[in-house]
Amino acid sequence: MKNGNIPFDSIEEIDVRSAKNKLILSFRKLVIMKEFEKLTVAEICEHANVSRKTFYTHFKDKNDMIEQNVLHSITQPFKEMRKLYTVHDLPSTLIMEWLYQRIYEDREFYAKISSFTGQNSLQEFVLQHTTEMLEDMLINVEMSVEDKEYTVYFYAASHTILLIKWIRDGMVVSPRKMASYYEKWTIPIWRDFSTNKKR
Numbered sequence: 001m002k003n004g005n006i007p008f009d010s011i012e013e014i015d016v017r018s019a020k021n022k023l024i025l026s027f028r029k030l031v032i033m034k035e036f037e038k039l040t041v042a043e044i045c046e047h048a049n050v051s052r053k054t055f056y057t058h059f060k061d062k063n064d065m066i067e068q069n070v071l072h073s074i075t076q077p078f079k080e081m082r083k084l085y086t087v088h089d090l091p092s093t094l095i096m097e098w099l100y101q102r103i104y105e106d107r108e109f110y111a112k113i114s115s116f117t118g119q120n121s122l123q124e125f126v127l128q129h130t131t132e133m134l135e136d137m138l139i140n141v142e143m144s145v146e147d148k149e150y151t152v153y154f155y156a157a158s159h160t161i162l163l164i165k166w167i168r169d170g171m172v173v174s175p176r177k178m179a180s181y182y183e184k185w186t187i188p189i190w191r192d193f194s195t196n197k198k199r
Contacts, residue, residue, distance in 0.1 A: 020058040022048040027065045031112045036062075063120035066113050070122065074102065075129045082133075093183045100175035103163075107171050114167045123164050130156040155186060 026048035030039055041062055045052050059065050081095045103110050113122045134152045143151070159182070166178060 019050045019054045022050055023055055023058060024065065027062065028109055032108050036113055036115060066122055067125045070125045070129060074099065093179045096182045097175050097179035100178040104171050104175050110167050114164055123160060126163060127156055127160040130160055
């Protein structure tokens with residue numbers, strides 16, 4: 001906790017003595033209260049009672065705060081879940097349901113930060129991190145470089161667009177149902193990939 005690597009499923013337990021954590025908490029509260037595009041770094045700093053110099057020690061800009069939220073609340077924990085999946089042979093739907101449930105429980109925040117697209121948006125960050133994860137999953141699979149590139153992009157882009165749609169639609173589809181879509185549409189193909197790993 002005290003190193004700033006925040007698991008956002010326990011907001012109440014954050015060590016608020018950390019300037020970085022104060023900034024993140026303020027950012028999250030302010031994003032829910034007003035439009036992200038109109039939120040300024042000065043407002044975040046004032047709300048956190050932290051200087052702008054300190055802000056720029058930890059973050060490049062307010063968009064960087066989105067990426068760090070994605071990294072610490074979704075990407076890193078998801079990677080840990082995938083390790084458990086490999087070791088304990090957990091059902092893939094369980095892992096995907098966990099991912100969607102995590103976002104669902106923080107739906108007000110994600111609804112606000114998914115309101116825009118393009119450079120440095122939630123959509124771009126999710127696509128980037130999903131791409132990196134899938135590239136890692138295919139690293140030992142027998143495929144041409146071109147095939148890997150297009151395969152990774154297809155699955156990363158389709159999952160990212162579906163996730164953003166789900167968030168913007170108000171998450172009316174349950175996390176379990178979203179996980180079942182993933183299971184039905186992608187898992188059989190990825191199982192085929194796993195049988196083609198390099199010896």
